[in-house]
Amino acid sequence: MTDQKVPVAVLGGGSFGTTLANLLACNGVPVTLWLRDQQVADAISREHENSRYLPGIKLDERLRVSTDLMATLANVELVFLAIPSSAFRTVLQQIGPALAGKGVISTTKGIEQPGFLMMSDIVEQEAPDARVAVLSGPNLAKEMAAGALTATVVASDDEALCREVQEVLGSRSLRVYASQDRYGVELGGALKNVYAIISGMAASMGMGENTRSMLITRALAEMTRFAVHMGANPLTFLGLAGVGDLIVTCMSPQSRNYQVGHALGQGLSLEESVARLGQVAEGVNTLKVLKQKADEEGVYMPLVSGLHAILFEQQPLPQVIGKLMSAEQKHDVEFAAFMACTPLEGV
Numbered sequence: 001m002t003d004q005k006v007p008v009a010v011l012g013g014g015s016f017g018t019t020l021a022n023l024l025a026c027n028g029v030p031v032t033l034w035l036r037d038q039q040v041a042d043a044i045s046r047e048h049e050n051s052r053y054l055p056g057i058k059l060d061e062r063l064r065v066s067t068d069l070m071a072t073l074a075n076v077e078l079v080f081l082a083i084p085s086s087a088f089r090t091v092l093q094q095i096g097p098a099l100a101g102k103g104v105i106s107t108t109k110g111i112e113q114p115g116f117l118m119m120s121d122i123v124e125q126e127a128p129d130a131r132v133a134v135l136s137g138p139n140l141a142k143e144m145a146a147g148a149l150t151a152t153v154v155a156s157d158d159e160a161l162c163r164e165v166q167e168v169l170g171s172r173s174l175r176v177y178a179s180q181d182r183y184g185v186e187l188g189g190a191l192k193n194v195y196a197i198i199s200g201m202a203a204s205m206g207m208g209e210n211t212r213s214m215l216i217t218r219a220l221a222e223m224t225r226f227a228v229h230m231g232a233n234p235l236t237f238l239g240l241a242g243v244g245d246l247i248v249t250c251m252s253p254q255s256r257n258y259q260v261g262h263a264l265g266q267g268l269s270l271e272e273s274v275a276r277l278g279q280v281a282e283g284v285n286t287l288k289v290l291k292q293k294a295d296e297e298g299v300y301m302p303l304v305s306g307l308h309a310i311l312f313e314q315q316p317l318p319q320v321i322g323k324l325m326s327a328e329q330k331h332d333v334e335f336a337a338f339m340a341c342t343p344l345e346g347v
């Protein structure tokens with residue numbers, strides 16, 4: 001049974017790539033994790049631990065590690081990408097033709113500028129003959145690696161590819177739900193990082209649970225408003241890759257975006273907050289990209305504008321909070337309006 005599983009590659013040896021590769025190895029899938037640092041690769045092979053990104057997690061001994069990108073891709077059928085968005089295209093440019101015919105699943109939660117491109121758009125550009133999917137959901141790497149019961153979403157219009165991903169990745173601790181709304185799933189994963197920064201900031205400033213609940217709920221309204229304007233399906237935002245991921249990232253001190261916000265709330269500069277983290281916090285770049293796009297498109301996003309004003313326009317926090325709290329009080333639930341302007345396909 002286990003020997004019948006298709007061979008898989010995972011590109012990116014940070015916390016999420018290592019976690020995914022390990023889950024696959026635990027499922028008996030022949031899997032190779034590609035990363036760029038030979039010393040780290042040797043250490044993982046020797047000690048079965050990624051001490052930089054997943055300290056304390058014993059990795060499955062069947063997990064293979066390589067720094068040879070092309071060799072890693074030879075003979076695999078599925079390729080998971082867990083490369084930060086800042087390096088995503090650079091890596092894809094090296095391997096586009098080698099991905100022809102393979103199922104390529106992006107797990108990266110960022111947006112590229114110029115073009116406001118999702119990572120799966122970049123896969124389509126750089127590897128036009130690949131089959132494309134995205135994986136997103138409330139998936140804190142460390143919890144998944146420790147075996148916490150978790151659910152995620154694989155999204156693609158290639159239903160056979162969704163089933164293949166469910167087959168290799170699903171397990172007693174991980175449920176993999178399918179969706180056809182690739183754009184909505186990917187957008188949800190990228191946008192929620194911005195609100196996690198705000199939530200971390202609010203927590204470190206001692207704001208209460210009412211405030212956190214208001215933030216999360218209004219964040220859901222705001223990100224859904226933007227997504228619907230961009231053509232995504234609002235129902236996707238009621239699922240794991242929408243509200244599910246928003247909740248975990250806004251509530252958990254494990255989230256790196258939350259941690260950046262927490263440090264900012266303690267008075268550190270943005271540069272200091274990011275440097276202290278030492279890992280990827282995609283929300284910082286997404287904030288810039290999103291603010292520009294919302295302005296161009298004329299979408300009302302007061303939380304995004306407020307955080308942008310604090311981080312990049314030198315506006316004092318009390319002034320921004322005062323502005324947010326004195327803005328016009330509009331409708332609570334906008335989903336009825338969202339539904340009215342969106343077809344129901346693609347959920």
Ligand SMILES: NC(=O)C1=CN([C@@H]2O[C@H](COP(=O)(O)OP(=O)(O)OC[C@H]3O[C@@H](n4cnc5c(N)ncnc54)[C@H](OP(=O)(O)O)[C@@H]3O)[C@@H](O)[C@H]2O)C=CC1
Nearest residue numbers: 013014015016017036082084087108109139140141279280
């Ligand atoms: N961690 C999580 O809980 C989750 C993360 N994600 C998403 O996964 C993506 C990756 O994040 P994550 O694994 O957490 O990041 P980490 O910060 O944990 O690790 C980043 C990894 O990317 C590698 N890297 C950076 N630049 C390059 C490059 N040019 N070429 C090759 N490798 C490179 C780093 O290598 P090096 O150490 O050599 O610098 C490191 O292995 C992000 O978009 C994130 O949003 C999605 C779901 C959950």
Ligand SMILES: O=C(CO)COP(=O)(O)O
Nearest residue numbers: 137138139140255256257
């Ligand atoms: O995407 C994540 C959880 O689903 C991880 O969030 P962070 O990148 O903020 O750690």
